[in-house]
Amino acid sequence: MSTTNPNPPADIKTIAGAFAIYGWFLGGESYGTGHINDTYVAGFDQAGARVRYIFQRINERVFKDTAGLMENVSRVTRHAARRAIASGGEDASRRALTLVPTREGLAYHTDAHGAAWRCYLFIEKARTYDLVETPAHAREAARAFGEFQRLLTDLPGGRLIETIPDFHNTRKRYENLMRAIGTDPRNRAASVRDEIAFVKQSENMVDVLAKLQASGGAPERVTHNDTKFNNVMIDDATRRGICVIDLDTVMPGLALYDFGDMVRSATPSAVEDEPDVSKVSMRMPVYEGLVTGYLEAAGDFLTDAERAHLAFSGKLITFEIGMRFLTDYLEGDVYFKIKRPAHNLDRARNQFAMVRSIDAQQSAMEAVAARIHAGGKKTPAI
Numbered sequence: 443m444s445t446t447n448p449n450p451p452a453d454i455k456t457i458a459g460a461f462a463i464y465g466w467f468l469g470g471e472s473y474g475t476g477h478i479n480d481t482y483v484a485g486f487d488q489a490g491a492r493v494r495y496i497f498q499r500i501n502e503r504v505f506k507d508t509a510g511l512m513e514n515v516s517r518v519t520r521h522a523a524r525r526a527i528a529s530g531g532e533d534a535s536r537r538a539l540t541l542v543p544t545r546e547g548l549a550y551h552t553d554a555h556g557a558a559w560r561c562y563l564f565i566e567k568a569r570t571y572d573l574v575e576t577p578a579h580a581r582e583a584a585r586a587f588g589e590f591q592r593l594l595t596d597l598p599g600g601r602l603i604e605t606i607p608d609f610h611n612t613r614k615r616y617e618n619l620m621r622a623i624g625t626d627p628r629n630r631a632a633s634v635r636d637e638i639a640f641v642k643q644s645e646n647m648v649d650v651l652a653k654l655q656a657s658g659g660a661p662e663r664v665t666h667n668d669t670k671f672n673n674v675m676i677d678d679a680t681r682r683g684i685c686v687i688d689l690d691t692v693m694p695g696l697a698l699y700d701f702g703d704m705v706r707s708a709t710p711s712a713v714e715d716e717p718d719v720s721k722v723s724m725r726m727p728v729y730e731g732l733v734t735g736y737l738e739a740a741g742d743f744l745t746d747a748e749r750a751h752l753a754f755s756g757k758l759i760t761f762e763i764g765m766r767f768l769t770d771y772l773e774g775d776v777y778f779k780i781k782r783p784a785h786n787l788d789r790a791r792n793q794f795a796m797v798r799s800i801d802a803q804q805s806a807m808e809a810v811a812a813r814i815h816a817g818g819k820k821t822p823a824i
Contacts, residue, residue, distance in 0.1 A: 750808070
């Protein structure tokens, strides 16, 4: 996304009027910290009860096939809701996103400016976190993502649409960066020689998971593909992972890409744009929490090869995201939202510091995963 938002300010009241929502509009405001879409929350008075909804303006510069994207979202949310209800228990309506249709019964609305909007029920009494606070916190998020993958193992209707083709094609991400270095449209390459050297020295890891998939060791699955910690809502009272959100990139992929992004987003000792990389390291207790929760939910359907590559997947996806941040910096910050001139460079350096930390601890991480799979100790309850 451009650093200057090309969309006009949203008239949420008018947008809300296009959806099958009843009651008096009470007001709306910007919501969340997402990099890509514009998100708002709005309240309505429904017979004396205040009910909230989420409205999102889909970034069609990133997601070019809006109809395909929303077909995926509709299929996944309907299936997840059916499975949640069938499994019983409390709060079934909070365990999967509920897509609110337009008044014409469509999955999304196109406004007067040509922008696409969707609407969800707001999940109350739960919140997202940008930084993991405890190992058990990580366990709950990983369990929720593992459960999300498990629920979709029997998704009917054929293969999902690839909303962003080659999203986790690490080789293409590497080639994109090499191209940006070569063209250097903003004359920034000279200032990032150390980062470029690190990427080139690390090229040997780029194709590992692709080769594993080609060999059959890591089969294609329905995956989330953006498993940042802040894409799981944690229940305020129980502290359980209640719902997986941000479904734009749900599409065919590898389970290891999902787990790797959990490692990348949950285990760092600092937020992903911390400019002081001396503060950045991979926290082993949090990693142990992730493995425990993930294998609790997903362990039964993972292959031996997938389980053996859990630690490596964290290193690879962290490296991949670092390359994406560095590419965007070299190209002039045209994809990720930034808040300062060197924001994407700070993010890239931060990710590369995490790669080094994971690499230094990879053997220990592999031992942790093997022990937990064999029935080792669990992380403590929150």
